[in-house]
Amino acid sequence: MNTVTATAAAGTRPVRIVYFAWVRERVGLPEETLDIPTDLTTIADLVRWLKARGEGYETAFADETVVRAALDHVHAKPQARLGAAREIAFFPPMTGG
């Protein structure tokens, strides 16, 4: 069991990441599929990993407390676990209605 877990933790898995409104503009694309390390546990972990990818991400997530996230179409807090989520979204506070 330990061996299996360790192998998984060291690997990567593909997730679809989607961006909206000014997060989309700053990142520079509406969506991408990335192979993310399986040892990223929470949304906050993923944000830190994304910020290391380049200036666009750095700008988009400059204030981590502002950007909201959703896991498979459900709102999620930064400390939420990514689990097996296949689509992760990042966006500014909503202004519909």
Added chain:
Amino acid sequence: MNTVTATAAAGTRPVRIVYFAWVRERVGLPEETLDIPTDLTTIADLVRWLKARGEGYETAFADETVVRAALDHVHAKPQARLGAAREIAFFPPMTGG
């Protein structure tokens, strides 16, 4: 001045009295013009005077706290002064809307 006031107090004046819903049904008519004594000061005074006129009025105003009144189209409490009101209305609590 005293003489004039005394004369007025002893007189009567015509007022139109209108009734609605079950007050109307109990009194037995939708409206009437009555010569009321000018020394009736308040709505409560008028109600007491009306109750002495017959059984229909007695029944309509049996519970004086239930029947509502209006002076010239404006809601008024039992202790409100009749003043120079020309149309006085009596009706049950409203059930519109």
Added chain:
Amino acid sequence: MFSPLVRIQREDFSLQDEIDALSAGRADIGAVVSFTGLCRDEAGTLAALELEHYPGMAEAEIARVANEAASRWPLLGLVAIHRYGLVKPGEQIVLVLAASAHRRAAFEAADFMMDYLKTRAPFWKREHRADGTLGGWVEAKGEDDDAARRWE
């Protein structure tokens, strides 16, 4: 300033027509709240409601309530229509429309209008039953007085 529109009528009304009239040729309204009151069939026991009203005072009292709402909230439009006569189950009885730049004023003004219409507008409902008999006068509800008291 605008003048609230108040109508007491026997005929039915159209919510859409009233909204269209309220918002025609303007783009300052951001929120419209409507309340439509309908005649319920009371699980099939009701044939119709008969609405008696006090002509003259009904218009005057609803106008007073509407002007009070217009002075309390930053409204851009306000409509109140109340029917009288015989109304059948499923038919409309009353309409309130409130328009404003932002939603809170429109919601609160429409809510206020209905609470005051219920307790202050001189209308009385009597039931005509499905079995052909004339029912009693609908009794006023204490909860309506309580609702109106929220705004004091």
Added chain:
Amino acid sequence: MFSPLVRIQREDFSLQDEIDALSAGRADIGAVVSFTGLCRDEAGTLAALELEHYPGMAEAEIARVANEAASRWPLLGLVAIHRYGLVKPGEQIVLVLAASAHRRAAFEAADFMMDYLKTRAPFWKREHRADGTLGGWVEAKGEDDDAARRWE
């Protein structure tokens, strides 16, 4: 039980059509409250609002909010329609309809729906200005969060 109707669409909608569909062939509804959100021209400075949304999640999230409303209040019908794309001043953006036997449930459910739509539905507004320039993204308002918190 009923299922709330949720629609996310580019086209305009008709309040009258939605009310008619909601109340057709039934006489148990006594109260219908509607909220219509419209695009304001901001004193002539706005040419249009561009509404971006998150397809899939928008429907899912509004359905969650609608089901929450249906579990909180004794509703007989609930409709939520939200447009996306370019909306011009005076045009409709959002519609909420709540129907119930008595007015309190319909008023509260519509009010609740709008507070939650504002703060939870994944839509973002951007301004297109009358002078031809692209304006910024509309900022979320703290008062909307406060309004939503009233229901917790």
